[in-house]
Amino acid sequence: MQAQFKIEYASAARELAIDIDTLVVAGWAGRDLAAIEHHIEELAAIGVPRPSSVPLYYRIGHNQLTQADTVQVVGPHSSGEIETFIFAAEGQLYVSIASDHTDRKLESHSVALSKQICPKPAGRSAWLYAEVEAHWDELMVRSWIEENGQRVLYQEGPLSTLRTPRELISGYLAATGLAQLPDGTGMSCGTVAAIGGIRPANVFEMELYDPRLQRSLKHSYTLQILPEVA
Template sequence: MRHPTVETMPSGRPARQLDLRDAMLVVAGFTGRDQQALDAHVAELRTLGVPAPSHTPLIFVLPSWLLQIDPGRVHVASEHTSGEVEPVLIREAGGELHVTVGSDHTDRHLEQASYGASKFACPKPIASVAWPLMEVADRWDELRLDAGVDQHLAPYQSASVSTLCDPGELLAEVDCRLDTAGRPLVLFLGTVPVLDESARFASAFSCGLHDRSRSIRLAYAVDVIDPLDASLASLVPPSTADAAGTSTV
């Protein structure tokens, strides 16, 4: 089996692979640095029927199999999902830090009932390349995020990472709350508001993290797979399909 890896690309040094086997996958929510911006994000979610969080930031530990490296295509079980561009911090088991871009793809209907369930319901794609954090730490607030949706990549999100909590502070909060020792860590640092204040499903999602003269990009198509779709019957042995057809459950 091919192990999940991301290639880190340090300036002036050879690239190398980051081994993310058994990585702890953590998604942080409501990580806005500015309270006014955070309130705007909460208001955005309220329009979707999502209640305000009891405290911030919210921190979710997710199963590592939800992490997907530059998949090109993701599968979801609902038309009510959408991507969210986020900077993603990767910490190797030895402690070295790297940053890349990812999408906290989320089920918006489930979000109205449970933040945790909405995060668990969708894959978490990240780009296949990263930068050493030390190379951008002194200008972190200059980095920018953007996202586009559907085939024409209509602008969807665009903001500086300065709108989000300092990554070192958020990492310290995660280490305080969770036992992260001895494992690689993949930490989604939070998203920025959508441009039209309305999260929406799209058949394609593209996002980027931008430094002064370089960028990391991630793009993927979104397929909705209905578990009850008759087109999946060919995957089920005939005897099982026949039995399922007579079930009263």
Template structure:
């Protein structure tokens, strides 16, 4: 994967460790309420929160198209930490595309059913860290705004960097997605295209990604 930085330079990463955080809201009381809501929909509760799910590294993608097996899949607006081949820590926009039918059987399984889409631009973490909580995170399902929050809603990158260090995973080739923010009620999440924007109000800069889903052919047998 290759990322363009604000100064026009690029950084590369060969992904060998891909991780998805879950139930990673800054307020764990709100997370507990969300876990209870999901349980009513049949989604199994995690044994601990926040959670961290290993994902097959080939599912990290910079792509405009996500193949899906059916119509009940949807994205989740997230930020991603990327540790490049030179050890630089980058922050970018990401979308964890998730199989909602599979999610009721196991969240970890659902995370491995579709791509984690990452933007092609990034910021150096240390250059935005003094204003992280003010950074905005938004997503659109189709043309409808479905998520709208800030990074203050989620556990900060340094929390997850500490977790990676404890697990000896904080090296080149690691990519970690943050977990997501709440969805706006009444919006159809099963849209055919998704867009995510990570914004910096202090500079007016925005990192965006967008993709369409493509239904795979029906199986034979």
């Protein structure tokens, strides 16, 4: 999938086009066992089996990555969750945001299939990872959903609760035998708990906020629900 990003540096900006040919979702990426267990129990409440190990690296078809404002899903059972999105290009790492949109009904049968079946909406702006790596733990992720006609805070938390991109990349490379993340590889890096429990919504808005440099990456998308026929 060819993605187009506006790279926003601390003092400049430029456009970057990149072919994402490898898409990975790093699951169960909490930094401490208590946080991981909370998310496992959150998903267990809707019938999702416990993971075999943590973290896990789910390979997703790169054609599922999208930067569109509207995405189509089958049935009313899916929901989004904000994740930082690390991708390699020109020998460097960049960070954007993406939603690990997941079919929650299918998730109780297979987590891997529930992730693969849904599009993965990503933002159109990114930062050079080197500009935020030193204060990564200070960054905040937030998401909002539309519920009963109201904009409702759905997720909020610091990245200090999640494993760092370097740690997740290292774990992924160890399993693949690669020496470094190849250009064209994108990885979403885990999420924080949903406020009030996981639930579907037709509008999903997300933000990565950098309090040190006073800037944000934002993206939102709307669902079109396709009929679920037997």
